[in-house]
Amino acid sequence: MFKPTSDLIKELTLRGYIHQCTNIEELDKLVKKKKFTAYVGFDCTAESLHVGSLIQLMLIRILQKYGHQVIVLLGEGTSKIGDPSGKDKSRQLLEENEIKKNSQNIKENIEKFTIKNKNLKKVKFLDNSIWLNNINYINFLRVYGKNVSVNKMLTMDSVKERLKREQPLSFLEFNYMIIQAYDYVELNNRENCEIQFGGSDQWGNITAGVDLIRRINKKEVFGITTPLITTASGDKMGKTSKGAVWLSEKLLSSNGYWQFWRNVDDKDVVNFLKLFTELEVKEINKLKSSNSNEINKNKETLANLATDLCHGKNTADNFVIKKKDFIKGIQAFQILCLNKKIVQSNSESRRLIRGGAVKLNGELITDELKIFSEKNIKNNKIEVSIGKKNHFTIKII
Numbered sequence: 001m002f003k004p005t006s007d008l009i010k011e012l013t014l015r016g017y018i019h020q021c022t023n024i025e026e027l028d029k030l031v032k033k034k035k036f037t038a039y040v041g042f043d044c045t046a047e048s049l050h051v052g053s054l055i056q057l058m059l060i061r062i063l064q065k066y067g068h069q070v071i072v073l074l075g076e077g078t079s080k081i082g083d084p085s086g087k088d089k090s091r092q093l094l095e096e097n098e099i100k101k102n103s104q105n106i107k108e109n110i111e112k113f114t115i116k117n118k119n120l121k122k123v124k125f126l127d128n129s130i131w132l133n134n135i136n137y138i139n140f141l142r143v144y145g146k147n148v149s150v151n152k153m154l155t156m157d158s159v160k161e162r163l164k165r166e167q168p169l170s171f172l173e174f175n176y177m178i179i180q181a182y183d184y185v186e187l188n189n190r191e192n193c194e195i196q197f198g199g200s201d202q203w204g205n206i207t208a209g210v211d212l213i214r215r216i217n218k219k220e221v222f223g224i225t226t227p228l229i230t231t232a233s234g235d236k237m238g239k240t241s242k243g244a245v246w247l248s249e250k251l252l253s254s255n256g257y258w259q260f261w262r263n264v265d266d267k268d269v270v271n272f273l274k275l276f277t278e279l280e281v282k283e284i285n286k287l288k289s290s291n292s293n294e295i296n297k298n299k300e301t302l303a304n305l306a307t308d309l310c311h312g313k314n315t316a317d318n319f320v321i322k323k324k325d326f327i328k329g330i331q332a333f334q335i336l337c338l339n340k341k342i343v344q345s346n347s348e349s350r351r352l353i354r355g356g357a358v359k360l361n362g363e364l365i366t367d368e369l370k371i372f373s374e375k376n377i378k379n380n381k382i383e384v385s386i387g388k389k390n391h392f393t394i395k396i397i
Helices: 005-014 026-032 051-065 096-111 137-143 156-164 176-191 200-217 254-262 267-276 281-286 294-309 332-336 346-354
Strands: 037-043 069-075 124-127 193-197 222-226 319-321 358-360 381-386 391-397
Touching: 005 026, 005 051, 005 267, 005 281, 037 051, 037 176, 051 069, 051 193, 051 267, 069 096, 069 176, 069 294, 096 124, 096 267, 124 176, 176 200, 193 200, 193 254, 254 294, 254 391, 267 294, 281 332, 319 346, 332 346, 332 358, 332 381
Parallel strands: 037 069, 037 193, 069 124, 193 222, 319 391
Antiparallel strands: 358 381, 381 391
16 A cells, blocks of 8 residues: 655645545655646636635645645636536537636636745746647647547546437537647646646546657656545535535625535534645644534634635634623624624514524523623633524624
8 A cells, every 4th residue: 555755745645635646656756856846727617616626726735835836727728618527518618708707717716725925936827728729730630639549538437428328529528638638748848847636527638648748748747636525415515505615705705605614514524624724634633523512613613714715814704892892791682683694683683592593602592682791701702503504703802
């Protein structure tokens, strides 16, 4: 069984970031000797990324932390084709102005997660339309097409599954794998890029690039995929009954983002702390989870740290009461109304309390007139829970 020796591969393994890797033993040796340039690509087919892409953004931060150069490739060129991976039908083709708008929004999503430190290498953003828009088709086929096996392409999941279900696969989409492989060749030539990483559905595309560089440039490069993250209930990460959990605050408020993490399944908390926060693994392993109070505390830690990374510190829409205004106390129904995004009126607050839907500091509240004052508050805060899905904190300063 492979045991990593480099600090980078050790951390990626401990946190659960690696699903597949080409020649991981050799990569583990080389990463101890030199710094790499690695890249990850994002097509511009939506106006924002969602948390399904978050594992790649966390991996960008780790690579930065270890001193490697990361390139984010914005796929303005490949977005004109559409990746068939994981799709039952062809993507709707977008107009160029819409692709450019999406590209800018996605760049803003990603920049929020990058580390801004003068001692670390800044993430470099590139756009593959720079080289894809001007390809000479005949020359491309002669140089690259002869090095790509159609037999192998037909075995790739993105193609095989579509054909197996007798669902249409256009020649346009069939070209996607070759184009992404060519992206890797271009980045290897232009930036000496030696690692590509992406989601598990990209394995076929990534290995095609590794193979093409081996054939064209006579170099050994690497590919890494991250696992497809599913919740304890089996749902794909990033999707809820209300839709996608977007990284853009225009599409989902910081409070809504915080609530998503606060409401994850109990079984997912430790795994998600490793994947989606920068809390040390040894600290995560020390966390207690033998009762509901400890689990809820861990969930709040997850929600706070994850929201800090996406929206900045202290943006989870928690609320503050000045201690001087709290000396005389505040009635239970008034506490709920401090968060107008959740409870909009006194009458709604009273109804929720009477219906047994409200807990303050873990205590079920049935009297809407109960007074909360400085003397019965611990740690200068009130933890508010409304039903199973809405939680926020009132801080007393």
